[in-house]
Amino acid sequence: MIARRDVPARLLSRRELSPTCFSLLLATSEELPAEPGQFGMLTCGQGLDPLLRRPFSIAGVRPLGREWGVELLVKEVGRGTGWLRRAPLGTTLELLAPLGHGFNLEAGAAAPAALVAGGIGLPPVLFAAERLAEKGAPFDLFVGAATAQELLEVERCRAAVAAVGGELVLCTDDGSMGEPGFVTAALARRFAAGQRWGRVLACGPDPMLQALGRWSITEGVVAELSLEEPMACGVGVCLGCVVELADGRRVASCKEGPVFEASRLAARWRP
Amino acid sequence: MRVDLSTAVGALELANPVMAASGTFGYGLDLLDLCPPERLGAVVTKGLSPAPRAGNPTPRIVETAAGMINAIGLQNIGAEAFCQEVAGELARRGATVIVNVFGERPEQYRAVIERCEQAEGIAGYELNVSCPNVDHGGMEFGHDPHQLEALTALCRAATRKPLWVKLSPNAPDLVGTARAAVAGGADALTLINTLRAMAIDPYRRRPVLATAFGGLSGPAIKPVALRMVFEVHRALPAVPLVGIGGIETGKDVVEFLLAGAAAVQVGTAIFRHPAAPLRILDELEEFCRAQGVERVSSLIGGLQWP
Numbered sequence: 001m002i003a004r005r006d007v008p009a010r011l012l013s014r015r016e017l018s019p020t021c022f023s024l025l026l027a028t029s030e031e032l033p034a035e036p037g038q039f040g041m042l043t044c045g046q047g048l049d050p051l052l053r054r055p056f057s058i059a060g061v062r063p064l065g066r067e068w069g070v071e072l073l074v075k076e077v078g079r080g081t082g083w084l085r086r087a088p089l090g091t092t093l094e095l096l097a098p099l100g101h102g103f104n105l106e107a108g109a110a111a112p113a114a115l116v117a118g119g120i121g122l123p124p125v126l127f128a129a130e131r132l133a134e135k136g137a138p139f140d141l142f143v144g145a146a147t148a149q150e151l152l153e154v155e156r157c158r159a160a161v162a163a164v165g166g167e168l169v170l171c172t173d174d175g176s177m178g179e180p181g182f183v184t185a186a187l188a189r190r191f192a193a194g195q196r197w198g199r200v201l202a203c204g205p206d207p208m209l210q211a212l213g214r215w216s217i218t219e220g221v222v223a224e225l226s227l228e229e230p231m232a233c234g235v236g237v238c239l240g241c242v243v244e245l246a247d248g249r250r251v252a253s254c255k256e257g258p259v260f261e262a263s264r265l266a267a268r269w270r271p
Numbered sequence: 272m273r274v275d276l277s278t279a280v281g282a283l284e285l286a287n288p289v290m291a292a293s294g295t296f297g298y299g300l301d302l303l304d305l306c307p308p309e310r311l312g313a314v315v316t317k318g319l320s321p322a323p324r325a326g327n328p329t330p331r332i333v334e335t336a337a338g339m340i341n342a343i344g345l346q347n348i349g350a351e352a353f354c355q356e357v358a359g360e361l362a363r364r365g366a367t368v369i370v371n372v373f374g375e376r377p378e379q380y381r382a383v384i385e386r387c388e389q390a391e392g393i394a395g396y397e398l399n400v401s402c403p404n405v406d407h408g409g410m411e412f413g414h415d416p417h418q419l420e421a422l423t424a425l426c427r428a429a430t431r432k433p434l435w436v437k438l439s440p441n442a443p444d445l446v447g448t449a450r451a452a453v454a455g456g457a458d459a460l461t462l463i464n465t466l467r468a469m470a471i472d473p474y475r476r477r478p479v480l481a482t483a484f485g486g487l488s489g490p491a492i493k494p495v496a497l498r499m500v501f502e503v504h505r506a507l508p509a510v511p512l513v514g515i516g517g518i519e520t521g522k523d524v525v526e527f528l529l530a531g532a533a534a535v536q537v538g539t540a541i542f543r544h545p546a547a548p549l550r551i552l553d554e555l556e557e558f559c560r561a562q563g564v565e566r567v568s569s570l571i572g573g574l575q576w577p
Contacts (some may be wrong), residue, residue, distance in 0.1 A: 004544060006305060043543075047491045049337040052543055091509050096545070102515060143535050232339060233542040234307070237297045239343045240332030250346060 002033050002098050009095035011087055019154045020165065021075045021120060022085055023059070027067040028096060034058045034234065036128035037102025037226050040070065040236035044080030055078045057203065057232045058098065059123035060130060060174050062121070070095065074150060099234050101222050103128050103201045111117045111198030112138035112166065116212060117182050118204025119145055122152050124226050126204050133163040140167040141195070142187055148177030155243040159176035184211045191219060213262035214267030223262040225269065229253045272499050275566040276558040280533050281458040281511045283368060283433045285312035288567055289552045292467040292515055292538030293318055293371035293397065294343065298357045298539025299486070305545040308366035312534055315369040317355065318399045323349035328481040333470045338489030339539060340468045342482040345373060350383045354390035355389065362392025373399040376406055384429040395433030398426060399483055401464045413439040416451035423455025435513060437461040445499055446506045459511040461495070461536065462503060463496045489539040490529050493517030504531025504572060528570040
């Protein structure tokens with residue numbers, strides 16, 4: 001397991017991705033390797049308000065000259081993310097990472113994986129896609145958003161899928177790009193037509209993950225879901241982010257997750 | 272100049288006055304890589320009940336202005352698992368461990384203490400009395416001086432180790448409950464626990480937390496906590512106090528010491544910065560050096576009253 005570190009992280013660059021989303025590249029002086037599905041806790045302000053760090057799924061890590069780069073994709077939803085969108089480049093934040101358990105990219109590698117992202121659930125899925133592409137492991141990628149404008153990093157998705165000869169399926173709720181409707185429906189249609197995957201890796205809004213969890217259990221497909229729960233600490237001590245498992249236990253998603261196999265989860269994610 | 276950081280809470284001597292608060296530091300072994308427990312004055316464990324508890328449904332936490340509200344529901348692994356799996360390792364590391372104790376009935380408090388008396392390396396106990404007493408229609412132990420005195424006396428009879436009572440700021444009569452805890456045999460008082468609070472989602476027109484109410488913590492409550500520490504210190508100057516509430520900096524610690532606390536606990540700050548107690552300790556030492564304070568303990572109760 002990769003050791004977590006709490007390090008200064010300099011805001012190196014920012015790119016607008018959509019009307020609501022942007023990407024950040026943070027530079028740290030220490031190497032911060034991470035696996036797809038792992039996350040970091042980032043300060044989103046410099047005083048005591050907002051007080052808590054925000055959890056962000058990591059979209060990618062790479063050496064950056066003599067520094068180390070950590071990429072995040074962020075949706076502006078409140079004060080913390082609004083501050084991140086406007087903080088001057090060069091601002092030093094604090095990043096505690098990598099945290100939690102990510103996707104299992106080894107299991108089921110013989111058959112192609114289905115990678116599924118909804119909205120701002122893209123970062124860990126994109127990270128997984130680019131990692132699988134580097135390894136030459138086959139996968140199909142399903143990316144959904146409310147509108148064409150909110151589909152993020154489409155060219156990177158296309159490039160990752162092209163590297164392994166997979167299919168990129170884009171879906172929008174309003175039909176303004178790709179297939180109209182939810183990604184989960186697009187996945188189920190292909191499954192019904194006989195397409196098969198060794199494993200489904202997914203991140204997105206809770207209703208999407210619930211639908212995917214139920215579908216995967218009904219069809220007997222292993223699905224790993226990256227959950228998002230309100231979180232104060234990210235290191236298992238506040239117990240704010242607990243997720244209920246099928247055996248009744250409530251576990252901290254920051255430590256045991258945020259990625260869980262759907263079959264381990266409680267009724268909310270099951271048929 | 273070398274600063275003497277040592278202090279004492281009653282008979283319990285501490286290497287420094289900064290502890291990790293209950294519910295913010297796991298059982299003491301969760302943040303070894305970021306904040307080793309043996310470097311703190313003491314660690315206070317997550318509240319332990321005789322049997323494990325699953326806690327409340329989610330959402331359990333919500334951020335508020337310079338603070339947060341939690342309603343974790345006292346989820347914990349139970350006294351047995353703590354004693355078997357955690358206490359020994361804390362002792363080997365040389366950590367000073369205060370076990371936070373709660374129950375829904377007085378005998379459950381006693382059961383936790385009796386179990387922990389068999390374990391190694393436990394320095395003392397802190398009673399969480401903000402728990403509803405199921406034998407008394409759910410009224411919190413800490414809100415009724417008679418119940419509180421009886422509960423403290425029951426626990427007092429179960430141990431000779433230091434016994435602290437963590438007072439609720441929501442009690443109708445703070446000084447009255449402080450007196451009751453001392454009358455029941457408490458060696459020291461920790462104050463304050465969280466302030467009862469709520470957050471509302473204006474779009475959904477519903478409370479944010481699953482249980483509607485929770486406890487407010489963080490810098491937002493520091494002025495209230497300081498006032499309460501000072502009031503209890505003024506009323507009961509001989510009783511050792513442990514200050515807690517929104518401590519984020521070394522200067523915050525100084526303020527609590529001046530108000531009458533012999534030591535402090537850092538809580539919510541750990542959520543933002545797991546190594547916060549160590550940083551705060553460094554800042555405290557730096558403050559003392561800059562101000563010519565040779566012994567931190569000389570600050571206790573040193574407030575100049577107008």
